[in-house]
Amino acid sequence: MAQNTQLLKGSLINIILKLLGDNDKMYGYEITKKVKELTNGELSLTEGALYPTLHKLEAEGLLSVSVEHIDNRPRKYYSLTKSGKKEAGCRLESFKSFVAQMQLVLNLNSAIK
Amino acid sequence: MAQNTQLLKGSLINIILKLLGDNDKMYGYEITKKVKELTNGELSLTEGALYPTLHKLEAEGLLSVSVEHIDNRPRKYYSLTKSGKKEAGCRLESFKSFVAQMQLVLNLNSAIK
DNA sequence: GTCTGATACATAAGATTCTTATGTATATTT
DNA sequence: AAATATACATAAGAATCTTATGTATCAGAC
Numbered sequence: 001m002a003q004n005t006q007l008l009k010g011s012l013i014n015i016i017l018k019l020l021g022d023n024d025k026m027y028g029y030e031i032t033k034k035v036k037e038l039t040n041g042e043l044s045l046t047e048g049a050l051y052p053t054l055h056k057l058e059a060e061g062l063l064s065v066s067v068e069h070i071d072n073r074p075r076k077y078y079s080l081t082k083s084g085k086k087e088a089g090c091r092l093e094s095f096k097s098f099v100a101q102m103q104l105v106l107n108l109n110s111a112i113k
Numbered sequence: 114m115a116q117n118t119q120l121l122k123g124s125l126i127n128i129i130l131k132l133l134g135d136n137d138k139m140y141g142y143e144i145t146k147k148v149k150e151l152t153n154g155e156l157s158l159t160e161g162a163l164y165p166t167l168h169k170l171e172a173e174g175l176l177s178v179s180v181e182h183i184d185n186r187p188r189k190y191y192s193l194t195k196s197g198k199k200e201a202g203c204r205l206e207s208f209k210s211f212v213a214q215m216q217l218v219l220n221l222n223s224a225i226k
Numbered sequence: 227g228t229c230t231g232a233t234a235c236a237t238a239a240g241a242t243t244c245t246t247a248t249g250t251a252t253a254t255t256t
Numbered sequence: 257a258a259a260t261a262t263a264c265a266t267a268a269g270a271a272t273c274t275t276a277t278g279t280a281t282c283a284g285a286c
Contacts, residue, residue, distance in 0.1 A: 009123035009243065009272070015218055022222045029263050038221070039214045049244055051265060073252055073263055092219065099215050101152045105128055106209055108151070109135045123244095123272075142234050162273055164236060186234060186281055 012045065012053055014095040017080070017088040020063070025077045028054055054078055062087050125158065125166055127208040130193070130201040133176070138190045141167055167191055175200050 019031055026034070032045045054076075057063045062084035066077050080088055132144055139147070145158045167189075170176045175197035179190050193201055 011215060012243080018219055018221075027263080029261095035218065038218055042210065043214050043218075046245065047264080048246070048248095048266085053243085055265095071253065071262085075263070096219055097155065099212055099219065101156050102124060102212050103216075105148065105151055105156075106131055106205065106212065108131075125272080140234080142232095159274065160235080161237085161275070161277095166272085168236095184233085184282065188234070 011095070012049055013057070014092060015045070016050075016053065016057065017062075017084075018092055020078060020080045021085070021088050021092070025066075025079045027075045027077050029075075057084075124208070125162055126170070127205060128158070129163075129166065129170065130175075130197075131205055133191060133193045134198070134201050134205070138179075138192045140188045140190050142188075170197075 015035060016031065019034060020026060028047070028050055032047065032050060035043050035045050054063065058065055058078070061081060063078045064081050064084075066079075068075050068077060128148060129144065132139060132147060141160070141163055145160065145163060148156050148158050167176065171178055171191070174194060176191045177194050177197075179192075181188050181190060
């Protein structure tokens with residue numbers, strides 16, 4: 001099943017920003033499920049990486065939080081703030097370009113490999 | 114010119130393995146130039162990251178070195194070893210799949226962003 | 227003839243980001 | 257009753273990168 005662990009360096013923030021750009025509010029656990037679903041189980045975010053990153057983005061003012069209680073359990077919904085939307089736009093642009101550059105490099109002379 | 118610094122986490126090793134898979138021997142400085150050239154200056158490897166990574170891959174037995182002297186200056190040519198070729202195949206496969214998953218996630222609902 | 231920039235290597239301190247391990251607590255399924 | 261899923265959280269340690277610095281040679285500018 002080839003789970004791509006160990007391969008997320010630097011992309012976690014971009015994944016979060018992208019999903020919140022599309023969905024307008026999501027909670028942490030939901031994000032982990034969503035990524036698994038979107039990638040057919042190939043990519044797994046660990047909670048140990050996710051939650052601190054959400055806190056960091058909140059501290060930076062890119063995300064806002066609202067807590068709701070579902071089934072007697074708290075959920076923290078995150079949304080992009082106004083400045084978060086701007087920043088997300090920039091960062092995703094350059095991350096997309098980075099990913100494109102990676103494919104460029106990886107797909108040269110594919111005859112050889 | 115939007116230089117994508119800060120975005121290379123985890124991909125450096127894969128870039129090295131890919132280039133050495135294609136070119137059979139390269140030296141460090143040449144690798145930095147090659148990446149700049151291939152990506153039209155968008156991606157720059159820093160030497161502070163590159164050289165330690167080459168040393169590490171050598172220590173792991175994936176690369177072999179031969180020193181040549183050009184213009185009275187030493188060059189260390191790196192090549193994939195036998196086991197390096199095997200490993201490179203595996204790692205590049207899963208890195209390619211990771212990059213593909215990234216594009217998958219980044220290009221959903223692009224209408225919204 | 228000296229200075230700048232390119233070539234070519236190297237290392238070290240510090241920052242960032244991830245993994246792994248744990249912990250708490252409730253709800254659902256077996 | 258126990259295991260799994262839901263839902264958050266933090267902390268120690270590892271891995272990987274940035275920035276800064278260092279050495280040394282060579283080519284071209286001025």
